[in-house]
Amino acid sequence: MTTLISSLSRRRLLLGTAAGAAAISTFTPTRFAIGQTAKLKVGLMLPYSGTYASLGNNITDAFKLRLAEVGGKLGGREVEFVQLDDESAPPKAKDNAARLLTKDKVDVLVGTVHSGVAMGMAAVAREENTLMVCPNAGAGALTGKNCSPNVFRTSFTNWQPGYACGPMLIKDGKKTVVTMTWNYPAGTEQIDGFKQSFTAAGGTVIKEILLDFPKVEFQAYLTEIAALKPDAVFVFFSGDGAVKFIKDYAGAGLKAKIPLYGTGFLTDGVLQAVGNDAEGIKTALHYVPDLDNAVNKKFVAAFKAATKREADVFAVQGYDTCTLLSVGLDAVKGDAKAGRTLYSTMQNTIVDSPRGRFTISAAHNPIQDFYVRQVKGGKDVLLGLAVKALADPATGCNMG
Ligand code: BEZ
Numbered sequence: 462m463t464t465l466i467s468s469l470s471r472r473r474l475l476l477g478t479a480a481g482a483a484a485i486s487t488f489t490p491t492r493f494a495i496g497q498t499a500k501l502k503v504g505l506m507l508p509y510s511g512t513y514a515s516l517g518n519n520i521t522d523a524f525k526l527r528l529a530e531v532g533g534k535l536g537g538r539e540v541e542f543v544q545l546d547d548e549s550a551p552p553k554a555k556d557n558a559a560r561l562l563t564k565d566k567v568d569v570l571v572g573t574v575h576s577g578v579a580m581g582m583a584a585v586a587r588e589e590n591t592l593m594v595c596p597n598a599g600a601g602a603l604t605g606k607n608c609s610p611n612v613f614r615t616s617f618t619n620w621q622p623g624y625a626c627g628p629m630l631i632k633d634g635k636k637t638v639v640t641m642t643w644n645y646p647a648g649t650e651q652i653d654g655f656k657q658s659f660t661a662a663g664g665t666v667i668k669e670i671l672l673d674f675p676k677v678e679f680q681a682y683l684t685e686i687a688a689l690k691p692d693a694v695f696v697f698f699s700g701d702g703a704v705k706f707i708k709d710y711a712g713a714g715l716k717a718k719i720p721l722y723g724t725g726f727l728t729d730g731v732l733q734a735v736g737n738d739a740e741g742i743k744t745a746l747h748y749v750p751d752l753d754n755a756v757n758k759k760f761v762a763a764f765k766a767a768t769k770r771e772a773d774v775f776a777v778q779g780y781d782t783c784t785l786l787s788v789g790l791d792a793v794k795g796d797a798k799a800g801r802t803l804y805s806t807m808q809n810t811i812v813d814s815p816r817g818r819f820t821i822s823a824a825h826n827p828i829q830d831f832y833v834r835q836v837k838g839g840k841d842v843l844l845g846l847a848v849k850a851l852a853d854p855a856t857g858c859n860m861g
Contacts, residue, residue, distance in 0.1 A: 500538060501536065501538040501540050501790070501795055502568050503543070503569050504565060504571065504572070505544045506557055506561060506570060507521060507547060508573065511549050512549065512677075513574045513699065516574045516699065516700055519775040520778060523760075523775075526763055526767050527781075527783035527784055535791070536790030536794055537794055547575070550578065551578050551580075551581055554577070554581025555582075555584060562585065568797040570594075571782055572595065573595065573598055576603075576619065578598065579603055580598075587612065593613070594614070597775060598616070599618050599622075601619060604618060605856050608825065610800075612825060613825040614827065616778045618650070618853040620650055620653065621654065621747070621851050622831060624655065624657055624851065625724075625745040626658070627655055627657065627660075627662060636663065637664070638659065639668045639670065639689055640655070640669045641670040641696045642671060643698065644671035644672060647697060648697045667689060667691055668689055675701075677701075680713070687713065693722055695722045696722075698723070698727055699727065707727070707728075707742070711737075722742070728744055728841055729773040733839075739839075740839075741835065742835070744833075745831050745848075746774055747829045747830065749834050750841060751843055752815065764780075777814060777815045780815065784812055784814070785810060786807075788810045789807040790803070807825075823855070828852040830851070832847055833847045
């Protein structure tokens with residue numbers, strides 16, 4: 462697939478038109494040629510292997526759960542899924558997204574988890590003027606300097622949960638912190654968001670530790686942290702990497718000595734695997750499974766019944782992605798190429814989510830509440846509100 466991307470470019474050259482216009486003309490005009498009852502093809506480009514596989518599976522299963530709840534159709538069209546394992550591999554992202562569009566001819570792109578992969582995917586979606594909804598990856602640029610009318614996110618920017626965490630540590634009297642994360646936008650942007658609110662409130666980051674994604678050789682760094690004796694440790698890890706980190710942290714004898722904090726991705730979806738090692742960890746996130754609202758109660762029970770697994774933030778984001786698509790596509794009778802009418806309906810939707818109601822910013826990112834949580838008795842429980850209606854600054858976004 463040098464390949465799919467370059468074949469797209471070749472076709473444009475042959476057509477002799479500008480990139481955006483040519484992109485539209487190269488696609489099968491589903492709604493007019495084969496009618497509005499044709500199935501809507503949804504490309505799920507998510508990790509189904511590697512450290513983020515469980516995240517991809519929860520997004521997928523919750524999307525399908527919501528689809529069943531809305532009657533199995535989006536915009537009056539039955540849905541056919543094309544699932545592609547993106548392996549959380551940024552170098553493969555553009556070719557994978559292009560394959561979904563050109564070979565599988567999907568009408569809508571849904572993905573992904575990894576920030577680097579999402580950026581590649583969005584570049585293709587922009588070029589091909591195809592609706593893309595991102596159900597996790599928090600790369601700031603996606604709804605910042607690279608924002609686009611056809612790209613939406615139902616999750617967060619990495620800055621948001623990081624920023625929401627700073628005051629939590631200050632309130633707990635933690636003034637000196639060592640941070641640790643993977644060296645890619647999810648890690649660096651979440652730590653930057655944390656540092657912004659933490660240092661503004663008087664905290665000091667005494668050491669920042671970065672590892673390549675998805676490395677999990679933590680031991681030497683944990684020894685260094687023990688010697689530094691900070692008031693607390695603040696991290697971003699998720700999926701299998703979070704499981705390993707929480708276990709290693711406890712195994713190194715740090716759990717009882719230096720309190721562990723992080724954005725909520727650290728504990729979501731991993732609590733069963735880590736058992737007692739996670740007890741006491743404090744995080745902030747835009748979801749807690751025990752949120753007391755009717756949509757959440759129904760969702761938690763339905764997700765458990767459908768999958769035999771506990772609901773988490775990734776499942777919520779998959780569920781809400783389907784809700785947002787359903788509202789948008791219903792308004793345009795399933796025409797995924799309806800453009801401005803579709804996008805403005807989606808942007809103006811108030812999503813009635815298990816996380817609580819949220820709105821969508823002009824840059825197409827959720828404006829949402831963040832909660833303080835703590836692991837107690839093997840579950841993340843709600844301690845209170847961290848920040849109300851937090852909006853990402855969307856620096857550099859110009860929809861044109
Ligand atoms: C990211 O790559 O953006 C990401 C991955 C897992 C959890 C949160 C963010």
